[in-house]
Amino acid sequence: MRLRAVDGADPVAVGAGLPAALDGAAPLALGFAPGPGDDVADGTAVVIATSGSTGVPKRVVLSAAALTASAEATARRIGSGQWMLALSAGYVAGLQVLVRAHLAGTAPVLLEGRFTPASFAAATRGMGAGPRYASLVPAQLATLLDAAEDRDVREALASYDALLLGGQALPPVLRERAAALGARVVRTYGSSETAGGCVYDGVALDGVRVASVDGELRIAGPTLADGYLGDPELTARTFVADAAGERWYRTGDAGDVADGRVAVTGRIDNVIVSGGTNVSLDRVERAVRAVAGLEGAVVAAIADERWGQGSAIVVALRTGLADSAPALLAAARERVAAEVGAEARPARIVPVEALPLLSSGKPDRRAIAALAAGR
Structure with missing residues:
Protein backbone atom coordinates (compact mmCIF):
# COMPACT_ATOMS: atom_id res chain seq x y z
CA MET A 1 0.00 0.00 0.00
CA ARG A 2 1.08 3.56 -0.66
CA LEU A 3 1.71 5.94 2.22
CA ARG A 4 0.22 9.42 2.35
CA ALA A 5 2.47 12.09 3.85
CA VAL A 6 0.84 14.26 6.53
CA ASP A 7 2.48 17.03 8.53
CA GLY A 8 2.68 15.73 12.10
CA ALA A 9 2.79 19.32 13.35
CA ASP A 10 -0.76 19.78 12.00
CA PRO A 11 -3.07 17.90 14.40
CA VAL A 12 -6.15 18.77 12.34
CA ALA A 13 -4.66 17.08 9.27
CA VAL A 14 -3.53 14.04 11.26
CA GLY A 15 -6.93 13.76 12.92
CA ALA A 16 -8.71 14.03 9.57
CA GLY A 17 -6.62 11.22 8.11
CA LEU A 18 -6.81 8.96 11.15
CA PRO A 19 -10.17 7.19 10.54
CA ALA A 20 -9.11 5.98 7.09
CA ALA A 21 -5.67 5.02 8.42
CA LEU A 22 -7.19 2.92 11.22
CA ASP A 23 -9.52 1.31 8.69
CA GLY A 24 -6.46 0.29 6.67
CA ALA A 25 -7.53 2.28 3.64
CA ALA A 26 -4.96 5.11 3.65
CA PRO A 27 -1.89 4.70 5.89
CA LEU A 28 -0.13 7.88 6.99
CA ALA A 29 3.54 8.85 6.88
CA LEU A 30 4.40 11.22 9.74
CA GLY A 31 7.67 13.11 9.74
CA PHE A 32 8.94 12.14 6.30
CA ALA A 33 8.06 12.09 2.61
CA PRO A 34 7.72 8.48 1.40
CA GLY A 35 9.70 7.48 -1.66
CA PRO A 36 8.78 5.18 -4.57
CA GLY A 37 9.87 2.05 -2.68
CA ASP A 38 8.21 2.90 0.62
CA ASP A 39 5.12 0.73 0.26
CA VAL A 40 3.71 -0.93 3.37
CA ALA A 41 1.79 -4.11 4.09
CA ASP A 42 -1.97 -4.29 4.44
CA GLY A 43 -3.07 -3.39 7.94
CA THR A 44 -0.49 -0.62 8.37
CA ALA A 45 -2.01 2.56 9.80
CA VAL A 46 0.93 4.90 10.42
CA VAL A 47 4.68 5.08 9.88
CA ILE A 48 6.37 7.48 12.31
CA ALA A 49 9.84 8.90 11.68
CA THR A 50 11.73 9.19 14.93
CA SER A 51 15.34 9.60 15.99
CA GLY A 52 14.76 9.78 19.76
CA SER A 53 17.15 12.02 21.66
CA THR A 54 20.40 10.34 20.62
CA GLY A 55 19.75 7.67 18.00
CA VAL A 56 19.83 7.52 14.23
CA PRO A 57 16.61 8.19 12.28
CA LYS A 58 14.14 5.30 12.20
CA ARG A 59 10.75 4.88 10.54
CA VAL A 60 8.52 2.81 12.80
CA VAL A 61 5.70 0.86 11.15
CA LEU A 62 2.56 0.69 13.30
CA SER A 63 -0.48 -1.36 12.40
CA ALA A 64 -4.05 -0.33 13.09
CA ALA A 65 -4.27 -3.37 15.37
CA ALA A 66 -1.30 -2.23 17.49
CA LEU A 67 -2.56 1.35 17.86
CA THR A 68 -6.05 0.16 18.70
CA ALA A 69 -4.83 -2.44 21.20
CA SER A 70 -2.81 0.23 22.99
CA ALA A 71 -5.67 2.73 23.10
CA GLU A 72 -8.18 0.14 24.31
CA ALA A 73 -5.81 -1.13 27.03
CA THR A 74 -5.30 2.46 28.19
CA ALA A 75 -9.07 2.98 28.43
CA ARG A 76 -9.40 -0.19 30.51
CA ARG A 77 -6.66 1.03 32.86
CA ILE A 78 -7.52 4.71 33.39
CA GLY A 79 -10.96 5.20 31.83
CA SER A 80 -12.31 6.83 28.69
CA GLY A 81 -13.42 10.37 27.93
CA GLN A 82 -12.23 13.61 26.35
CA TRP A 83 -8.57 14.20 25.59
CA MET A 84 -6.57 17.40 25.30
CA LEU A 85 -3.66 17.38 22.85
CA ALA A 86 -0.61 19.24 24.21
CA LEU A 87 2.00 17.29 22.22
CA SER A 88 2.87 17.06 18.53
CA ALA A 89 0.64 14.62 16.66
CA GLY A 90 3.76 13.59 14.76
CA TYR A 91 5.04 11.70 17.81
CA VAL A 92 3.47 8.55 19.14
CA ALA A 93 2.31 10.08 22.43
CA GLY A 94 0.47 12.83 20.60
CA LEU A 95 -0.84 10.46 17.95
CA GLN A 96 -2.25 8.17 20.63
CA VAL A 97 -4.20 11.09 22.13
CA LEU A 98 -6.01 11.35 18.79
CA VAL A 99 -6.48 7.58 18.54
CA ARG A 100 -7.95 7.35 22.06
CA ALA A 101 -10.30 10.25 21.42
CA HIS A 102 -11.41 8.71 18.12
CA LEU A 103 -12.16 5.34 19.72
CA ALA A 104 -13.97 7.05 22.61
CA GLY A 105 -16.15 8.96 20.16
CA THR A 106 -15.05 12.32 21.52
CA ALA A 107 -13.47 15.34 19.83
CA PRO A 108 -9.96 16.10 21.10
CA VAL A 109 -9.31 19.62 22.36
CA LEU A 110 -6.28 21.18 20.70
CA LEU A 111 -3.95 23.47 22.60
CA GLU A 112 -3.55 26.69 20.62
CA GLY A 113 -0.06 27.97 19.84
CA ARG A 114 2.97 26.99 21.86
CA PHE A 115 2.67 25.28 25.21
CA THR A 116 2.42 27.76 28.09
CA PRO A 117 0.56 27.68 31.41
CA ALA A 118 -1.97 30.15 29.95
CA SER A 119 -2.58 28.07 26.79
CA PHE A 120 -2.92 24.91 28.89
CA ALA A 121 -5.48 26.55 31.16
CA ALA A 122 -7.38 27.96 28.19
CA ALA A 123 -7.54 24.59 26.43
CA THR A 124 -8.71 22.94 29.63
CA ARG A 125 -11.53 25.47 29.99
CA GLY A 126 -12.66 24.47 26.51
CA MET A 127 -13.24 20.86 27.51
CA GLY A 128 -16.72 19.55 28.17
CA ALA A 129 -18.13 17.76 31.17
CA GLY A 130 -17.03 14.22 31.96
CA PRO A 131 -13.67 12.50 32.37
CA ARG A 132 -10.67 14.49 31.16
CA TYR A 133 -7.27 13.22 30.08
CA ALA A 134 -4.02 14.59 28.65
CA SER A 135 -0.48 13.46 27.91
CA LEU A 136 2.50 15.60 28.87
CA VAL A 137 6.27 15.35 29.11
CA PRO A 138 7.95 16.15 32.47
CA ALA A 139 9.27 19.51 31.22
CA GLN A 140 5.68 20.61 30.53
CA LEU A 141 4.54 19.49 33.97
CA ALA A 142 7.42 21.40 35.56
CA THR A 143 6.36 24.54 33.66
CA LEU A 144 2.81 24.19 34.96
CA LEU A 145 3.92 23.56 38.54
CA ASP A 146 6.15 26.64 38.48
CA ALA A 147 3.08 28.67 37.45
CA ALA A 148 0.68 27.05 39.91
CA GLU A 149 0.32 30.20 41.98
CA ASP A 150 -2.05 31.20 39.16
CA ARG A 151 -5.50 29.92 40.17
CA ASP A 152 -6.52 29.05 36.59
CA VAL A 153 -3.42 26.88 36.12
CA ARG A 154 -3.86 25.21 39.49
CA GLU A 155 -7.52 24.42 38.86
CA ALA A 156 -6.76 23.14 35.36
CA LEU A 157 -4.10 20.74 36.68
CA ALA A 158 -6.47 19.29 39.26
CA SER A 159 -9.36 18.87 36.80
CA TYR A 160 -7.92 15.91 34.89
CA ASP A 161 -8.82 12.34 35.75
CA ALA A 162 -5.31 11.39 34.63
CA LEU A 163 -2.26 13.17 33.27
CA LEU A 164 -0.03 10.68 31.47
CA LEU A 165 3.66 11.55 31.85
CA GLY A 166 6.16 9.92 29.53
CA GLY A 167 9.05 10.59 27.18
CA GLN A 168 11.65 10.67 29.95
CA ALA A 169 12.03 9.82 33.62
CA LEU A 170 9.75 11.73 36.00
CA PRO A 171 11.72 13.17 38.94
CA PRO A 172 10.01 12.16 42.22
CA VAL A 173 9.96 15.76 43.42
CA LEU A 174 7.81 16.77 40.43
CA ARG A 175 5.33 14.00 41.15
CA GLU A 176 5.17 15.05 44.80
CA ARG A 177 4.56 18.69 43.87
CA ALA A 178 1.84 17.63 41.43
CA ALA A 179 0.13 15.44 44.00
CA ALA A 180 0.14 18.29 46.52
CA LEU A 181 -1.89 20.32 44.02
CA GLY A 182 -4.37 17.51 43.38
CA ALA A 183 -2.99 16.55 39.95
CA ARG A 184 -3.40 12.85 39.19
CA VAL A 185 -0.18 11.87 37.43
CA VAL A 186 0.39 8.47 35.81
CA ARG A 187 3.97 7.60 34.85
CA THR A 188 4.17 5.80 31.52
CA TYR A 189 6.93 3.80 29.88
CA GLY A 190 7.04 2.84 26.23
CA SER A 191 8.14 4.04 22.81
CA SER A 192 7.05 4.29 19.20
CA GLU A 193 7.95 0.60 18.87
CA THR A 194 5.29 -0.26 21.48
CA ALA A 195 2.62 2.11 20.06
CA GLY A 196 3.25 4.45 22.98
CA GLY A 197 3.24 3.89 26.71
CA CYS A 198 2.58 0.27 27.59
CA VAL A 199 3.59 0.27 31.28
CA TYR A 200 1.63 2.55 33.64
CA ASP A 201 3.04 3.29 37.07
CA GLY A 202 5.27 0.24 36.77
CA VAL A 203 2.51 -2.19 35.75
CA ALA A 204 2.16 -3.42 32.15
CA LEU A 205 -1.13 -2.82 30.36
CA ASP A 206 -3.43 -5.79 29.76
CA GLY A 207 -1.94 -8.13 27.18
CA VAL A 208 1.56 -6.63 27.43
CA ARG A 209 4.38 -8.71 28.84
CA VAL A 210 7.72 -7.35 30.05
CA ALA A 211 10.80 -9.42 30.88
CA SER A 212 14.40 -8.69 31.79
CA VAL A 213 16.86 -10.69 29.70
CA ASP A 214 20.52 -10.29 30.67
CA GLY A 215 19.58 -6.99 32.29
CA GLU A 216 17.75 -5.63 29.22
CA LEU A 217 14.01 -5.03 29.25
CA ARG A 218 12.07 -6.77 26.49
CA ILE A 219 8.41 -6.30 25.64
CA ALA A 220 5.87 -8.56 23.94
CA GLY A 221 2.19 -8.23 23.18
CA PRO A 222 -0.35 -6.83 20.72
CA THR A 223 0.99 -3.25 20.78
CA LEU A 224 4.33 -4.01 19.10
CA ALA A 225 5.28 -2.28 15.87
CA ASP A 226 5.77 -4.36 12.75
CA GLY A 227 9.35 -3.12 12.42
CA TYR A 228 11.27 -0.38 10.61
CA LEU A 229 10.39 0.71 7.11
CA GLY A 230 13.20 -0.01 4.66
CA ASP A 231 15.54 -1.49 7.29
CA PRO A 232 15.08 -5.26 7.62
CA GLU A 233 18.44 -5.67 9.41
CA LEU A 234 17.51 -3.25 12.19
CA THR A 235 14.09 -4.88 12.42
CA ALA A 236 15.69 -8.33 12.83
CA ARG A 237 18.06 -7.07 15.55
CA THR A 238 15.39 -5.23 17.48
CA PHE A 239 12.41 -7.58 17.23
CA VAL A 240 13.42 -11.13 18.14
CA ALA A 241 11.59 -14.40 18.68
CA ASP A 242 12.06 -16.61 21.72
CA ALA A 243 12.22 -20.41 21.75
CA ALA A 244 8.41 -20.59 21.69
CA GLY A 245 8.24 -18.30 18.68
CA GLU A 246 6.89 -15.29 20.58
CA ARG A 247 8.02 -11.91 19.24
CA TRP A 248 9.78 -9.51 21.65
CA TYR A 249 10.99 -5.93 21.30
CA ARG A 250 14.50 -5.30 22.64
CA THR A 251 14.19 -1.89 24.29
CA GLY A 252 17.86 -1.13 24.89
CA ASP A 253 16.86 -0.13 28.42
CA ALA A 254 18.30 -1.67 31.55
CA GLY A 255 15.82 -2.74 34.19
CA ASP A 256 14.18 -5.41 36.29
CA VAL A 257 10.77 -7.02 36.63
CA ALA A 258 9.77 -8.23 40.09
CA ASP A 259 6.32 -9.18 41.39
CA GLY A 260 4.74 -7.80 38.25
CA ARG A 261 6.35 -4.38 38.53
CA VAL A 262 8.74 -2.96 35.97
CA ALA A 263 11.69 -0.83 37.11
CA VAL A 264 13.70 1.00 34.45
CA THR A 265 17.23 1.87 35.52
CA GLY A 266 18.48 3.58 32.35
CA ARG A 267 19.87 3.05 28.89
CA ILE A 268 22.26 0.14 28.60
CA ASP A 269 24.64 2.22 26.50
Whole structure:
Protein backbone atom coordinates (compact mmCIF):
# COMPACT_ATOMS: atom_id res chain seq x y z
CA MET A 1 0.00 0.00 0.00
CA ARG A 2 1.08 3.56 -0.66
CA LEU A 3 1.71 5.94 2.22
CA ARG A 4 0.22 9.42 2.35
CA ALA A 5 2.47 12.09 3.85
CA VAL A 6 0.84 14.26 6.53
CA ASP A 7 2.48 17.03 8.53
CA GLY A 8 2.68 15.73 12.10
CA ALA A 9 2.79 19.32 13.35
CA ASP A 10 -0.76 19.78 12.00
CA PRO A 11 -3.07 17.90 14.40
CA VAL A 12 -6.15 18.77 12.34
CA ALA A 13 -4.66 17.08 9.27
CA VAL A 14 -3.53 14.04 11.26
CA GLY A 15 -6.93 13.76 12.92
CA ALA A 16 -8.71 14.03 9.57
CA GLY A 17 -6.62 11.22 8.11
CA LEU A 18 -6.81 8.96 11.15
CA PRO A 19 -10.17 7.19 10.54
CA ALA A 20 -9.11 5.98 7.09
CA ALA A 21 -5.67 5.02 8.42
CA LEU A 22 -7.19 2.92 11.22
CA ASP A 23 -9.52 1.31 8.69
CA GLY A 24 -6.46 0.29 6.67
CA ALA A 25 -7.53 2.28 3.64
CA ALA A 26 -4.96 5.11 3.65
CA PRO A 27 -1.89 4.70 5.89
CA LEU A 28 -0.13 7.88 6.99
CA ALA A 29 3.54 8.85 6.88
CA LEU A 30 4.40 11.22 9.74
CA GLY A 31 7.67 13.11 9.74
CA PHE A 32 8.94 12.14 6.30
CA ALA A 33 8.06 12.09 2.61
CA PRO A 34 7.72 8.48 1.40
CA GLY A 35 9.70 7.48 -1.66
CA PRO A 36 8.78 5.18 -4.57
CA GLY A 37 9.87 2.05 -2.68
CA ASP A 38 8.21 2.90 0.62
CA ASP A 39 5.12 0.73 0.26
CA VAL A 40 3.71 -0.93 3.37
CA ALA A 41 1.79 -4.11 4.09
CA ASP A 42 -1.97 -4.29 4.44
CA GLY A 43 -3.07 -3.39 7.94
CA THR A 44 -0.49 -0.62 8.37
CA ALA A 45 -2.01 2.56 9.80
CA VAL A 46 0.93 4.90 10.42
CA VAL A 47 4.68 5.08 9.88
CA ILE A 48 6.37 7.48 12.31
CA ALA A 49 9.84 8.90 11.68
CA THR A 50 11.73 9.19 14.93
CA SER A 51 15.34 9.60 15.99
CA GLY A 52 14.76 9.78 19.76
CA SER A 53 17.15 12.02 21.66
CA THR A 54 20.40 10.34 20.62
CA GLY A 55 19.75 7.67 18.00
CA VAL A 56 19.83 7.52 14.23
CA PRO A 57 16.61 8.19 12.28
CA LYS A 58 14.14 5.30 12.20
CA ARG A 59 10.75 4.88 10.54
CA VAL A 60 8.52 2.81 12.80
CA VAL A 61 5.70 0.86 11.15
CA LEU A 62 2.56 0.69 13.30
CA SER A 63 -0.48 -1.36 12.40
CA ALA A 64 -4.05 -0.33 13.09
CA ALA A 65 -4.27 -3.37 15.37
CA ALA A 66 -1.30 -2.23 17.49
CA LEU A 67 -2.56 1.35 17.86
CA THR A 68 -6.05 0.16 18.70
CA ALA A 69 -4.83 -2.44 21.20
CA SER A 70 -2.81 0.23 22.99
CA ALA A 71 -5.67 2.73 23.10
CA GLU A 72 -8.18 0.14 24.31
CA ALA A 73 -5.81 -1.13 27.03
CA THR A 74 -5.30 2.46 28.19
CA ALA A 75 -9.07 2.98 28.43
CA ARG A 76 -9.40 -0.19 30.51
CA ARG A 77 -6.66 1.03 32.86
CA ILE A 78 -7.52 4.71 33.39
CA GLY A 79 -10.96 5.20 31.83
CA SER A 80 -12.31 6.83 28.69
CA GLY A 81 -13.42 10.37 27.93
CA GLN A 82 -12.23 13.61 26.35
CA TRP A 83 -8.57 14.20 25.59
CA MET A 84 -6.57 17.40 25.30
CA LEU A 85 -3.66 17.38 22.85
CA ALA A 86 -0.61 19.24 24.21
CA LEU A 87 2.00 17.29 22.22
CA SER A 88 2.87 17.06 18.53
CA ALA A 89 0.64 14.62 16.66
CA GLY A 90 3.76 13.59 14.76
CA TYR A 91 5.04 11.70 17.81
CA VAL A 92 3.47 8.55 19.14
CA ALA A 93 2.31 10.08 22.43
CA GLY A 94 0.47 12.83 20.60
CA LEU A 95 -0.84 10.46 17.95
CA GLN A 96 -2.25 8.17 20.63
CA VAL A 97 -4.20 11.09 22.13
CA LEU A 98 -6.01 11.35 18.79
CA VAL A 99 -6.48 7.58 18.54
CA ARG A 100 -7.95 7.35 22.06
CA ALA A 101 -10.30 10.25 21.42
CA HIS A 102 -11.41 8.71 18.12
CA LEU A 103 -12.16 5.34 19.72
CA ALA A 104 -13.97 7.05 22.61
CA GLY A 105 -16.15 8.96 20.16
CA THR A 106 -15.05 12.32 21.52
CA ALA A 107 -13.47 15.34 19.83
CA PRO A 108 -9.96 16.10 21.10
CA VAL A 109 -9.31 19.62 22.36
CA LEU A 110 -6.28 21.18 20.70
CA LEU A 111 -3.95 23.47 22.60
CA GLU A 112 -3.55 26.69 20.62
CA GLY A 113 -0.06 27.97 19.84
CA ARG A 114 2.97 26.99 21.86
CA PHE A 115 2.67 25.28 25.21
CA THR A 116 2.42 27.76 28.09
CA PRO A 117 0.56 27.68 31.41
CA ALA A 118 -1.97 30.15 29.95
CA SER A 119 -2.58 28.07 26.79
CA PHE A 120 -2.92 24.91 28.89
CA ALA A 121 -5.48 26.55 31.16
CA ALA A 122 -7.38 27.96 28.19
CA ALA A 123 -7.54 24.59 26.43
CA THR A 124 -8.71 22.94 29.63
CA ARG A 125 -11.53 25.47 29.99
CA GLY A 126 -12.66 24.47 26.51
CA MET A 127 -13.24 20.86 27.51
CA GLY A 128 -16.72 19.55 28.17
CA ALA A 129 -18.13 17.76 31.17
CA GLY A 130 -17.03 14.22 31.96
CA PRO A 131 -13.67 12.50 32.37
CA ARG A 132 -10.67 14.49 31.16
CA TYR A 133 -7.27 13.22 30.08
CA ALA A 134 -4.02 14.59 28.65
CA SER A 135 -0.48 13.46 27.91
CA LEU A 136 2.50 15.60 28.87
CA VAL A 137 6.27 15.35 29.11
CA PRO A 138 7.95 16.15 32.47
CA ALA A 139 9.27 19.51 31.22
CA GLN A 140 5.68 20.61 30.53
CA LEU A 141 4.54 19.49 33.97
CA ALA A 142 7.42 21.40 35.56
CA THR A 143 6.36 24.54 33.66
CA LEU A 144 2.81 24.19 34.96
CA LEU A 145 3.92 23.56 38.54
CA ASP A 146 6.15 26.64 38.48
CA ALA A 147 3.08 28.67 37.45
CA ALA A 148 0.68 27.05 39.91
CA GLU A 149 0.32 30.20 41.98
CA ASP A 150 -2.05 31.20 39.16
CA ARG A 151 -5.50 29.92 40.17
CA ASP A 152 -6.52 29.05 36.59
CA VAL A 153 -3.42 26.88 36.12
CA ARG A 154 -3.86 25.21 39.49
CA GLU A 155 -7.52 24.42 38.86
CA ALA A 156 -6.76 23.14 35.36
CA LEU A 157 -4.10 20.74 36.68
CA ALA A 158 -6.47 19.29 39.26
CA SER A 159 -9.36 18.87 36.80
CA TYR A 160 -7.92 15.91 34.89
CA ASP A 161 -8.82 12.34 35.75
CA ALA A 162 -5.31 11.39 34.63
CA LEU A 163 -2.26 13.17 33.27
CA LEU A 164 -0.03 10.68 31.47
CA LEU A 165 3.66 11.55 31.85
CA GLY A 166 6.16 9.92 29.53
CA GLY A 167 9.05 10.59 27.18
CA GLN A 168 11.65 10.67 29.95
CA ALA A 169 12.03 9.82 33.62
CA LEU A 170 9.75 11.73 36.00
CA PRO A 171 11.72 13.17 38.94
CA PRO A 172 10.01 12.16 42.22
CA VAL A 173 9.96 15.76 43.42
CA LEU A 174 7.81 16.77 40.43
CA ARG A 175 5.33 14.00 41.15
CA GLU A 176 5.17 15.05 44.80
CA ARG A 177 4.56 18.69 43.87
CA ALA A 178 1.84 17.63 41.43
CA ALA A 179 0.13 15.44 44.00
CA ALA A 180 0.14 18.29 46.52
CA LEU A 181 -1.89 20.32 44.02
CA GLY A 182 -4.37 17.51 43.38
CA ALA A 183 -2.99 16.55 39.95
CA ARG A 184 -3.40 12.85 39.19
CA VAL A 185 -0.18 11.87 37.43
CA VAL A 186 0.39 8.47 35.81
CA ARG A 187 3.97 7.60 34.85
CA THR A 188 4.17 5.80 31.52
CA TYR A 189 6.93 3.80 29.88
CA GLY A 190 7.04 2.84 26.23
CA SER A 191 8.14 4.04 22.81
CA SER A 192 7.05 4.29 19.20
CA GLU A 193 7.95 0.60 18.87
CA THR A 194 5.29 -0.26 21.48
CA ALA A 195 2.62 2.11 20.06
CA GLY A 196 3.25 4.45 22.98
CA GLY A 197 3.24 3.89 26.71
CA CYS A 198 2.58 0.27 27.59
CA VAL A 199 3.59 0.27 31.28
CA TYR A 200 1.63 2.55 33.64
CA ASP A 201 3.04 3.29 37.07
CA GLY A 202 5.27 0.24 36.77
CA VAL A 203 2.51 -2.19 35.75
CA ALA A 204 2.16 -3.42 32.15
CA LEU A 205 -1.13 -2.82 30.36
CA ASP A 206 -3.43 -5.79 29.76
CA GLY A 207 -1.94 -8.13 27.18
CA VAL A 208 1.56 -6.63 27.43
CA ARG A 209 4.38 -8.71 28.84
CA VAL A 210 7.72 -7.35 30.05
CA ALA A 211 10.80 -9.42 30.88
CA SER A 212 14.40 -8.69 31.79
CA VAL A 213 16.86 -10.69 29.70
CA ASP A 214 20.52 -10.29 30.67
CA GLY A 215 19.58 -6.99 32.29
CA GLU A 216 17.75 -5.63 29.22
CA LEU A 217 14.01 -5.03 29.25
CA ARG A 218 12.07 -6.77 26.49
CA ILE A 219 8.41 -6.30 25.64
CA ALA A 220 5.87 -8.56 23.94
CA GLY A 221 2.19 -8.23 23.18
CA PRO A 222 -0.35 -6.83 20.72
CA THR A 223 0.99 -3.25 20.78
CA LEU A 224 4.33 -4.01 19.10
CA ALA A 225 5.28 -2.28 15.87
CA ASP A 226 5.77 -4.36 12.75
CA GLY A 227 9.35 -3.12 12.42
CA TYR A 228 11.27 -0.38 10.61
CA LEU A 229 10.39 0.71 7.11
CA GLY A 230 13.20 -0.01 4.66
CA ASP A 231 15.54 -1.49 7.29
CA PRO A 232 15.08 -5.26 7.62
CA GLU A 233 18.44 -5.67 9.41
CA LEU A 234 17.51 -3.25 12.19
CA THR A 235 14.09 -4.88 12.42
CA ALA A 236 15.69 -8.33 12.83
CA ARG A 237 18.06 -7.07 15.55
CA THR A 238 15.39 -5.23 17.48
CA PHE A 239 12.41 -7.58 17.23
CA VAL A 240 13.42 -11.13 18.14
CA ALA A 241 11.59 -14.40 18.68
CA ASP A 242 12.06 -16.61 21.72
CA ALA A 243 12.22 -20.41 21.75
CA ALA A 244 8.41 -20.59 21.69
CA GLY A 245 8.24 -18.30 18.68
CA GLU A 246 6.89 -15.29 20.58
CA ARG A 247 8.02 -11.91 19.24
CA TRP A 248 9.78 -9.51 21.65
CA TYR A 249 10.99 -5.93 21.30
CA ARG A 250 14.50 -5.30 22.64
CA THR A 251 14.19 -1.89 24.29
CA GLY A 252 17.86 -1.13 24.89
CA ASP A 253 16.86 -0.13 28.42
CA ALA A 254 18.30 -1.67 31.55
CA GLY A 255 15.82 -2.74 34.19
CA ASP A 256 14.18 -5.41 36.29
CA VAL A 257 10.77 -7.02 36.63
CA ALA A 258 9.77 -8.23 40.09
CA ASP A 259 6.32 -9.18 41.39
CA GLY A 260 4.74 -7.80 38.25
CA ARG A 261 6.35 -4.38 38.53
CA VAL A 262 8.74 -2.96 35.97
CA ALA A 263 11.69 -0.83 37.11
CA VAL A 264 13.70 1.00 34.45
CA THR A 265 17.23 1.87 35.52
CA GLY A 266 18.48 3.58 32.35
CA ARG A 267 19.87 3.05 28.89
CA ILE A 268 22.26 0.14 28.60
CA ASP A 269 24.64 2.22 26.50
CA ASN A 270 24.52 5.39 28.64
CA VAL A 271 27.56 4.37 30.66
CA ILE A 272 30.95 6.01 31.09
CA VAL A 273 34.17 4.57 32.47
CA SER A 274 35.60 6.85 35.14
CA GLY A 275 38.87 5.78 36.71
CA GLY A 276 38.25 2.21 35.56
CA THR A 277 34.74 2.09 37.07
CA ASN A 278 31.57 1.81 34.99
CA VAL A 279 29.15 4.62 35.88
CA SER A 280 25.55 4.77 34.68
CA LEU A 281 24.74 8.36 33.80
CA ASP A 282 21.05 7.56 34.12
CA ARG A 283 21.53 6.66 37.79
CA VAL A 284 23.58 9.83 38.29
CA GLU A 285 20.86 11.91 36.63
CA ARG A 286 18.13 10.42 38.81
CA ALA A 287 20.10 11.29 41.94
CA VAL A 288 20.83 14.81 40.67
CA ARG A 289 17.17 15.44 39.88
CA ALA A 290 16.23 14.64 43.46
CA VAL A 291 17.99 17.86 44.54
CA ALA A 292 15.65 20.85 44.81
CA GLY A 293 16.41 23.22 41.94
CA LEU A 294 17.82 20.49 39.69
CA GLU A 295 14.58 18.68 38.86
CA GLY A 296 14.97 19.34 35.13
CA ALA A 297 18.75 18.88 34.91
CA VAL A 298 20.45 16.64 32.36
CA VAL A 299 23.72 14.84 33.08
CA ALA A 300 26.13 14.50 30.16
CA ALA A 301 29.48 12.80 29.68
CA ILE A 302 32.63 14.93 29.46
CA ALA A 303 36.32 14.17 29.00
CA ASP A 304 38.40 14.15 32.17
CA GLU A 305 42.22 14.33 32.01
CA ARG A 306 42.63 12.44 35.28
CA TRP A 307 39.79 9.89 35.22
CA GLY A 308 39.30 9.47 31.47
CA GLN A 309 35.61 10.33 31.59
CA GLY A 310 33.42 12.29 33.95
CA SER A 311 30.06 14.01 33.92
CA ALA A 312 28.59 17.49 34.03
CA ILE A 313 25.18 18.78 35.11
CA VAL A 314 23.49 21.01 32.53
CA VAL A 315 20.53 22.92 33.93
CA ALA A 316 18.35 25.90 33.12
CA LEU A 317 18.36 28.11 36.20
CA ARG A 318 15.63 30.69 36.74
CA THR A 319 16.57 34.35 36.84
CA GLY A 320 18.42 35.22 40.01
CA LEU A 321 19.51 31.66 40.76
CA ALA A 322 22.75 31.59 38.78
CA ASP A 323 24.73 32.42 41.94
CA SER A 324 23.34 29.25 43.54
CA ALA A 325 25.08 26.98 41.02
CA PRO A 326 28.08 26.13 43.29
CA ALA A 327 25.78 25.18 46.16
CA LEU A 328 23.60 23.09 43.83
CA LEU A 329 26.68 21.28 42.52
CA ALA A 330 27.82 20.53 46.06
CA ALA A 331 24.39 19.18 47.00
CA ALA A 332 24.26 17.07 43.84
CA ARG A 333 27.75 15.62 44.42
CA GLU A 334 26.77 14.67 47.96
CA ARG A 335 23.56 13.02 46.78
CA VAL A 336 25.28 11.11 43.98
CA ALA A 337 28.04 9.92 46.31
CA ALA A 338 25.43 8.53 48.70
CA GLU A 339 23.21 6.90 46.09
CA VAL A 340 25.62 5.86 43.32
CA GLY A 341 29.17 6.15 44.66
CA ALA A 342 31.90 8.72 45.09
CA GLU A 343 33.43 7.88 41.72
CA ALA A 344 30.16 8.93 40.00
CA ARG A 345 30.09 12.51 41.35
CA PRO A 346 29.60 15.13 38.59
CA ALA A 347 32.63 17.32 38.02
CA ARG A 348 30.88 20.59 37.20
CA ILE A 349 27.58 22.35 36.63
CA VAL A 350 26.77 24.24 33.43
CA PRO A 351 23.95 26.80 33.88
CA VAL A 352 22.11 27.72 30.68
CA GLU A 353 19.21 30.03 29.89
CA ALA A 354 17.16 27.16 28.46
CA LEU A 355 17.82 23.49 27.78
CA PRO A 356 17.78 22.56 24.08
CA LEU A 357 14.67 20.49 23.39
CA LEU A 358 13.50 18.29 20.55
CA SER A 359 10.12 19.08 19.01
CA SER A 360 8.73 16.19 21.09
CA GLY A 361 9.57 18.13 24.26
CA LYS A 362 12.35 15.75 25.25
CA PRO A 363 15.85 17.11 26.01
CA ASP A 364 18.10 17.25 22.94
CA ARG A 365 20.89 15.24 24.51
CA ARG A 366 23.33 15.68 21.64
CA ALA A 367 23.07 19.47 21.86
CA ILE A 368 23.27 19.29 25.65
CA ALA A 369 26.40 17.13 25.45
CA ALA A 370 28.01 19.80 23.27
CA LEU A 371 27.14 22.44 25.89
CA ALA A 372 28.65 20.26 28.63
CA ALA A 373 31.83 19.86 26.63
CA GLY A 374 32.06 23.62 26.18
CA ARG A 375 31.40 23.60 22.43
